[in-house]
Structures are given as C-alpha cells and as structure tokens.
Amino acid sequence: MREINVDIITNVVEKLCIDSNYYLPHDVKEALQDAVAKEESPLGKDILLDILKNQEIARSKHVPICQDTGLAVIFLELGQEVRLVGGDLNEAINEGVRRGYKNGYLRKSCVEVPFSSRKNTGDNTPAIIHTTIVKGDKVKIIMAPKGGGSENMSALAMLKPSDGVEGIKKFVRDTVDKAGSNPCPPIIVGIGIGGTIEKTTLIAKRALLRTIGEHNPNPEVSKLEKELLEEINNLGIGPQGFGGRMTALAVHVETFPAHIASMPVAVNIQCHAARHREAVI
Amino acid sequence: MIKSINTPLTDDIVEDLNVGDRVLLNGIIYTGRDAAHKRLVEIINKGEELPVDLKGQIIYYVGPCPAKPGWIIGSAGPTTSGRMDVYTNTLLDKGLKGMIGKGQRREDVVDSMMKNKAVYFAAIGGAGALLAEAVKEAQIIAFPELGPEAIYKLKVENFPVTVAIDTKGRDLYKTGRDKYKR
Numbered sequence: 001m002r003e004i005n006v007d008i009i010t011n012v013v014e015k016l017c018i019d020s021n022y023y024l025p026h027d028v029k030e031a032l033q034d035a036v037a038k039e040e041s042p043l044g045k046d047i048l049l050d051i052l053k054n055q056e057i058a059r060s061k062h063v064p065i066c067q068d069t070g071l072a073v074i075f076l077e078l079g080q081e082v083r084l085v086g087g088d089l090n091e092a093i094n095e096g097v098r099r100g101y102k103n104g105y106l107r108k109s110c111v112e113v114p115f116s117s118r119k120n121t122g123d124n125t126p127a128i129i130h131t132t133i134v135k136g137d138k139v140k141i142i143m144a145p146k147g148g149g150s151e152n153m154s155a156l157a158m159l160k161p162s163d164g165v166e167g168i169k170k171f172v173r174d175t176v177d178k179a180g181s182n183p184c185p186p187i188i189v190g191i192g193i194g195g196t197i198e199k200t201t202l203i204a205k206r207a208l209l210r211t212i213g214e215h216n217p218n219p220e221v222s223k224l225e226k227e228l229l230e231e232i233n234n235l236g237i238g239p240q241g242f243g244g245r246m247t248a249l250a251v252h253v254e255t256f257p258a259h260i261a262s263m264p265v266a267v268n269i270q271c272h273a274a275r276h277r278e279a280v281i
Numbered sequence: 282m283i284k285s286i287n288t289p290l291t292d293d294i295v296e297d298l299n300v301g302d303r304v305l306l307n308g309i310i311y312t313g314r315d316a317a318h319k320r321l322v323e324i325i326n327k328g329e330e331l332p333v334d335l336k337g338q339i340i341y342y343v344g345p346c347p348a349k350p351g352w353i354i355g356s357a358g359p360t361t362s363g364r365m366d367v368y369t370n371t372l373l374d375k376g377l378k379g380m381i382g383k384g385q386r387r388e389d390v391v392d393s394m395m396k397n398k399a400v401y402f403a404a405i406g407g408a409g410a411l412l413a414e415a416v417k418e419a420q421i422i423a424f425p426e427l428g429p430e431a432i433y434k435l436k437v438e439n440f441p442v443t444v445a446i447d448t449k450g451r452d453l454y455k456t457g458r459d460k461y462k463r
Contacts, residue, residue: 040461041457041460041461043301043303043443043457046303047405050405050408050411050441051405051407051408053408053411054405054407054408054409054410054411054412055410057410057411057414058356058409058410061410063346063349063352063355063356063410063413064346064355064356064409064410065356065407065409065410066356066358066406066407066408066409067343067344067345067346067355067356067357067358067409067413067429068344068358068360068409069346069356105346105347105348105349105355106346106347107344107345107346107347107355107356107429108428108429109344109429118316120428148360148361149360149361149383149384149406152361180384180385180454180458181383181384181385181403181406181454182361182363182383182384182385184383184406184407234462234463235458235462236457236458236459236460236461236462236463237458238457238458238461240383240403240405240406240443241383241384241385241454241457241458242301242403242443242445242453242454242457243453243456243457243458243459243460243461244457244461245461271406271407272407273407
C-alpha cells in the first residue's frame with residue numbers, strides 16, 4: 001500500500017481551485033478561436049474576440065476568468081492501493097476549497113438552506129465530491145468549478161424507450177433553445193443517456209470535462225454528437241444570445257446501460273468559461 | 282459604430298440608443314443582484330427611503346469577486362437578468378433608467394421600459410476580468426452584510442456593453458436569433 005497524507009490533497013485542491021479559475025484550458029481557447037472564424041454574425045465575432053481577450057487578461061494577470069467562480073465540483077479517482085493517512089479525506093478536500101477560494105480571491109457562491117435562509121457559508125464549502133475507486137496507487141483530482149447561470153439551464157427527462165433518438169434530439173434542442181442567452185453561449189453541451197436518474201446526470205457532467213475535439217469512441221454516439229451540434233447551431237442563438245451561428249462549441253454524449261423500461265436523458269450545460277483542471281498524486 | 286455615453290442617463294441619451302449598438306459607459310453605476318433587489322423593493326413597499334436615488338441611474342447585475350491586493354475590484358461580469366424581472370418594474374417606476382446584465386427579459390419588463398423610457402444593456406457574460414479593468418473606483422454603499430451581493434457604487438471608464446433592448450422595445454435576443462435561425 002502506498003501511503004498518502006491527506007494534507008497533500010488539501011494543498012493540491014487549493015491550487016486546483018485557484019488555477020482552474022484563472023487559466024482557461026487550451027482546448028477551450030482553441031475552440032473559441034475556431035468559432036471566430038466560423039461565426040457569421042459580425043457582432044457575434046466581436047463578442048468572441050472579447051471573450052478571448054478576457055481569458056488572456058485572466059491568464060496574464062492571474063485573476064478569475066469569470067466572477068462566478070462556481071460551486072467546487074470535484075471528481076476524485078482514488079487508487080485502491082492507496083492508504084490515506086493524517087485525517088479525514090472529505091474534510092481535507094473541503095479545507096483545500098476553503099483555502100483556495102480565500103487565497104485566490106475567488107467569490108464564495110454557496111448558500112445554506114436553499115429555500116429559506118440562503119445564508120452564505122462564507123468559504124464556498126461544502127464541495128460537491130464525486131469519488132470513485134480505481135486500479136493503481138495514484139490519486140487523481142479534477143476540479144471543475146460550476147457557475148450558476150449555466151447549471152440553472154440544465155435539465156433531465158425520463159424519456160420512454162419508444163421516444164428513440166428523435167425524442168432525445170428534441171429534448172436536447174428544446175433545452176438549449178429555452179436556455180437561449182442565459183447560460184452564456186457559446187456553450188458546451190454534456191449529455192448523459194441511460195443509467196438511473198443520478199447516473200445519467202453524473203455522466204452528463206463528466207462529459208463536460210472531455211477535451212473538445214474528442215468524440216465518443218462508439219461511432220453511433222459520435223454520429224449523434226455531430227448531428228446534435230449542427231442542429232443546436234442552427235437555432236440561431238449565437239454568442240451571448242445576440243444571434244449567430246456559434247451557439248455551441250461542442251456536444252459530448254456519454255451513455256450507460258439502462259433499465260428495460262427506461263431511457264433517462266440529462267443535459268448539463270456549460271458556459272464558454274469551461275473551467276477544469278486536474279492533478280495526479 | 283461605438284457610442285460613448287456618460288451617466289446619469291437622460292431621456293435624450295436613451296432615446297438615441299438603438300438595439301445592437303455597442304456602447305462605452307462612463308461615470309457612476311450601481312451594482313445590485315438578487316438579494317439587494319429584494320431589499321430595495323421591500324424598502325419601497327414600506328414607503329421608506331432608498332439608500333440611493335435611482336433617478337437616471339443604471340443598475341449593474343453583478344456580484345464581483347473579492348479584489349486582489351492592488352485591484353479596485355475582482356472579476357465583475359454580469360449575472361442572469363431574468364432573476365431580477367420580478368423586481369424590475371418597481372425600480373423603473375422609481376426612475377431607474379438603465380440596467381446592465383445578460384439574457385432575456387420578461388415581456389412586462391420590456392413594456393415597463395418603454396413606458397419609463399429605459400434601456401437594457403448586455404455586458405458579456407463570463408468576461409469578468411475584462412470588465413473589471415473598466416472599473417476605476419468601487420465603494421460599498423448599502424447592505425455590506427450581503428457580501429458579493431452588497432450594493433457598490435462604481436466609477437467606470439469605457440465600460441463595454443451592447444444595447445439589448447432599447448426604449449422602443451426592440452429586443453436583440455429576438456431579432457438576432459430570428460436572423461440566424463435555420
């Protein structure tokens with residue numbers, strides 16, 4: 001067994017919180033540059049250029065890309081040959097978030113009792129932690145801050161198996177169309193199909209972390225991704241919803257086997273500030 | 282063409298703005314988002330005095346990041362305006378002349394904007410670092426206990442926005458989408 005002190009995890013999470021919010025991943029930057037070339041609306045082109053300028057300012061001056069530095073969504077892949085020592089794992093992660101959001105001058109956007117007090121927890125904890133146990137003796141941590149504007153426009157449907165691929169496409173198109181300008185297009189659309197209610201939303205979120213330009217290895221799913229991207233970009237929403245061609249930079253679909261009676265579909269929308277960063281210990 | 286205008290706004294200034302115009306704002310604007318709006322409307326409903334006279338003013342829907350040392354304000358891009366719709370008409374009736382946010386507004390808000398001759402500007406959602414650079418002074422003037430949701434008085438220079446809904450009720454979120462829909 002390899003021993004890892006949870007203090008190391010705290011330190012790594014702190015740095016990931018800060019770096020993910022300051023530095024946009026390169027694949028997203030490149031997708032935005034491609035979008036400038038493809039955009040037909042002159043205003044849309046201007047907006048995309050300002051978005052690129054913004055991430056450059058954030059990168060060079062080490063400040064948050066967006067003021068909505070999100071809830072801290074953390075995917076933890078824990079090697080089964082690792083033994084964690086020195087304290088409580090979840091508390092170590094939350095301590096990392098606490099320090100990252102304080103020391104990185106990030107906005108604290110988490111409130112208690114959502115239907116009543118809505119009092120700010122003051123340190124952006126608790127993090128949303130998804131842990132899976134995997135082979136090996138490493139710990140992989142992915143930090144994906146998620147803003148409220150795009151999360152609010154996400155949706156889930158328990159479709160019937162007979163709804164078929166057309167039913168899925170209609171639900172996705174309707175969700176993006178209804179979202180319109182709100183989730184800060186150009187967006188990335190993460191779609192989960194199958195599993196149970198929680199599984200489908202989780203794979204939809206995980207789909208958002210895939211590198212732009214990579215497609216699902218299953219050719220049928222990859223075909224669906226391409227068709228959906230085209231259909232979404234025909235909606236005309238465009239950058240910031242001002243009208244244009246580039247409503248989405250990418251559509252990522254993940255599937256999971258489902259119950260014989262079910263076809264759950266989750267659409268998780270991600271704004272253009274598609275922030276995520278990972279580290280392996 | 283990019284128009285440069287100064288705050289506070291007057292009827293003449295806002296009536297000269299057309300949907301889709303790119304505008305650089307200069308002068309004082311106030312911040313306010315969900316919690317601050319709720320409080321402002323509660324104050325109005327109780328008949329008490331507002332912490333700021335809204336006549337001719339602009340409210341920017343933003344909850345900025347904390348300022349880093351040496352910075353005036355942290356990243357400060359717009360939040361989704363639709364959540365403020367339920368409070369907006371009351372503020373427009375108190376003389377509010379402009380709003381900065383992102384995203385569509387409700388029909389009754391557009392009607393109230395036409396009646397009160399007000400304009401809705403969109404700033405780029407997610408461009409918090411770029412927009413923070415246009416803020417030259419920032420001071421909390423009400424509800425400091427709300428943290429990022431407190432009302433700040435901001436002095437801005439060449440703050441870049443786009444006219445999303447003008448005083449004639451023309452709406453870029455509709456006209457733009459119709460133009461590019463296939």
